[in-house]
Amino acid sequence: MLDLSGVHSAYGPIEVLKDVTLAVREGEIVALIGANGAGKTTTLMAVSAIHKIKAGEILFNGRSIADAAPHEIVRLGISQVPEGRRIFPRMSVEENLEMGAYARNSDLEIRKDLEHVFQLFPILKERRRQLGGTLSGGEQQMLAIGRALMARPKLLLLDEPSLGLAPKIVSQIFSVIKNLNAEGVTILLVEQNAFAALKLAHRAYVLETGRVVLSGEAAGLLTNPQVRKSYLGIN
Amino acid sequence: MTQALVNGLTLGAVYALVALGYSMVYGILGMINFAHGEIYMLGAFHGILALAFAQHYLANFSPVVCLLGALVLAMLFCGGYGFTLERIAYRPLRHAPVLSPLISAIGMSFLLQNYVMVAQGSGIRGFPMEFGRRLTETRFSAFAGAEFSLLEVFILATSLLCMAGLHLYIYRSKMGKAMRATSQDRRMASLLGVDVDRVISATFIAGSALAAVAGVMVSMYVHAVKFNDGYIMGMKAFTAAVLGGIGNIPGAMLGGVLLGVVENIGIWFLGAGYKDAYSFIVLLLVLIVLPRGILGEQVSDKV
Numbered sequence: 269m270l271d272l273s274g275v276h277s278a279y280g281p282i283e284v285l286k287d288v289t290l291a292v293r294e295g296e297i298v299a300l301i302g303a304n305g306a307g308k309t310t311t312l313m314a315v316s317a318i319h320k321i322k323a324g325e326i327l328f329n330g331r332s333i334a335d336a337a338p339h340e341i342v343r344l345g346i347s348q349v350p351e352g353r354r355i356f357p358r359m360s361v362e363e364n365l366e367m368g369a370y371a372r373n374s375d376l377e378i379r380k381d382l383e384h385v386f387q388l389f390p391i392l393k394e395r396r397r398q399l400g401g402t403l404s405g406g407e408q409q410m411l412a413i414g415r416a417l418m419a420r421p422k423l424l425l426l427d428e429p430s431l432g433l434a435p436k437i438v439s440q441i442f443s444v445i446k447n448l449n450a451e452g453v454t455i456l457l458v459e460q461n462a463f464a465a466l467k468l469a470h471r472a473y474v475l476e477t478g479r480v481v482l483s484g485e486a487a488g489l490l491t492n493p494q495v496r497k498s499y500l501g502i503n
Numbered sequence: 504m505t506q507a508l509v510n511g512l513t514l515g516a517v518y519a520l521v522a523l524g525y526s527m528v529y530g531i532l533g534m535i536n537f538a539h540g541e542i543y544m545l546g547a548f549h550g551i552l553a554l555a556f557a558q559h560y561l562a563n564f565s566p567v568v569c570l571l572g573a574l575v576l577a578m579l580f581c582g583g584y585g586f587t588l589e590r591i592a593y594r595p596l597r598h599a600p601v602l603s604p605l606i607s608a609i610g611m612s613f614l615l616q617n618y619v620m621v622a623q624g625s626g627i628r629g630f631p632m633e634f635g636r637r638l639t640e641t642r643f644s645a646f647a648g649a650e651f652s653l654l655e656v657f658i659l660a661t662s663l664l665c666m667a668g669l670h671l672y673i674y675r676s677k678m679g680k681a682m683r684a685t686s687q688d689r690r691m692a693s694l695l696g697v698d699v700d701r702v703i704s705a706t707f708i709a710g711s712a713l714a715a716v717a718g719v720m721v722s723m724y725v726h727a728v729k730f731n732d733g734y735i736m737g738m739k740a741f742t743a744a745v746l747g748g749i750g751n752i753p754g755a756m757l758g759g760v761l762l763g764v765v766e767n768i769g770i771w772f773l774g775a776g777y778k779d780a781y782s783f784i785v786l787l788l789v790l791i792v793l794p795r796g797i798l799g800e801q802v803s804d805k806v
């Protein structure tokens with residue numbers, strides 16, 4: 269579904285992605301793990317066409333999207349829940365969700381999906397008139413995911429959804445991700461919480477200073493000594 | 504005193520219309536469009552030119568229809584000017600250091616002034632008052648000996664209508680919501696499928712159309728316009744925008760009205776000699792107490 273091959277990317281003179289090749293197949297949950305500054309966010313921003321790549325190819329369903337404009341990407345079926353959630357602070361919860369459906373036209377279906385998001389995260393329904401900026405971190409993360417779902421994505425990119433959240437909220441969010449996948453949404457999950465991510469994902473890639481150093485079945489990586497030492501803190 | 508209040512409200516409503524353009528552009532691009540005053544001046548000229556045309560060729564149309572037609576035409580033209588201004592003077596500098604678009608804005612301001620001076624002359628251009636006669640000559644006396652004309656009612660009503668329209672546009676329409684989203688987080692808006700370039704264009708068009716309305720109405724109110732009238736109006740409206748909290752829509756409206764009232768009450772107390780200074784003194788005082796303006800950015804909605 270999503271294929272990155274030989275992707276190079278840089279901020280000015282600083283190379284951040286060096287020959288990154290990875291694939292996400294339809295129906296999968298793929299985890300992308302790595303330390304701070306490894307280039308995970310840059311990878312997702314490249315897929316969303318926010319960050320232009322220097323070399324390589326990004327294909328979505330076989331079609332090159334590397335030269336697309338950012339606002340076209342979501343119309344192809346790729347949504348991103350970005351790092352830091354990026355809720356519109358001075359728009360209400362409901363308006364934030366409406367913005368998620370910006371690329372769509374059918375009001376009727378948008379209303380239906382709004383109800384679906386409210387079912388998924390009942391707290392958002394309670395707070396629908398409240399400004400996004402006044403929500404707690406966990407509520408904001410739910411809103412960020414709900415907003416991305418309002419675009420009806422085929423592929424959902426999640427950038428550190430567990431960051432800064434209490435364990436209870438994290439497990440709630442991870443179970444939502446699992447259910448979404450069961451409903452047919454393909455998922456590329458960036459996480460620093462490698463343990464949780466590897467338990468959830470089918471396959472995973474390990475990024476280290478802009479290079480893919482390991483990849484394979486998530487279950488296999490969980491028992492990989494190198495991964496256990498560097499990313500799980502287990503010897 | 505009541506008279507000063509009436510005049511102040513009228514002028515203030517107009518300041519508010521122009522201030523909105525500064526605030527909207529600042530909200531989205533974080534830049535001051537210093538050529539915005541010139542758009543106001545162009546609005547006045549286009550309104551007058553349209554009416555001059557009507558004088559010759561549409562003599563048997565009712566003055567009200569001609570006036571409304573001139574307003575709409577001025578809005579269309581200025582919308583076009585605003586759109587073009589952004590495309591040629593600001594968009595190429597979108598990623599340049601902050602001073603570059605500022606310099607470009609000042610340059611465009613001179614360019615537009617000189618363009619009008621060359622095309623229309625450097626003297627004043629009178630407003631064809633036969634279109635406004637009914638408005639200026641119908642007068643009402645209010646309480647406390649104050650008097651106001653139908654024209655003042657018209658200006659106030661039109662301004663309020665425009666502001667209400669803008670409010671609906673920004674809070675109800677899809678493009679309006681996209682404007683608010685873009686001003687709060689441009690990258691996130693584009694991740695959701697918002698074409699940010701289109702939003703920026705729409706912002707310039709909307710702000711410029713409002714300035715055009717102000718231009719036509721003020722030139723009718725003071726019976727004339729001159730190629731450099733945009734400068735002082737631009738400064739006042741910018742002051743109003745800062746006073747209300749720049750980037751903030753209700754702030755621009757409040758700042759404009761407040762400025763108009765303060766200015767006219769200042770004139771009433773202290774005479775007209777320093778009339779342009781009163782507003783700046785108020786601005787200084789407000790900024791000392793509230794550095795972000797009356798409705799500072801974090802309080803309410805920023806566009």
Ligand SMILES: Nc1ncnc2c1ncn2[C@@H]1O[C@H](COP(=O)(O)OP(=O)(O)OP(=O)(O)O)[C@@H](O)[C@H]1O
Pocket residue numbers: 279282284302303304305306307308309310311351460
């Ligand atoms: N806008 C930018 N300008 C310059 N350098 C940047 C920019 N954004 C990121 N970088 C650099 O690129 C590298 C990769 O950053 P990136 O944000 O992709 O890492 P990450 O894997 O997402 O890290 P984290 O886990 O901390 O979120 C880092 O060294 C970072 O300093």
Ligand SMILES: [Mg+2]
Pocket residue numbers: 308309310351427
């Ligand atoms: Mg990151």
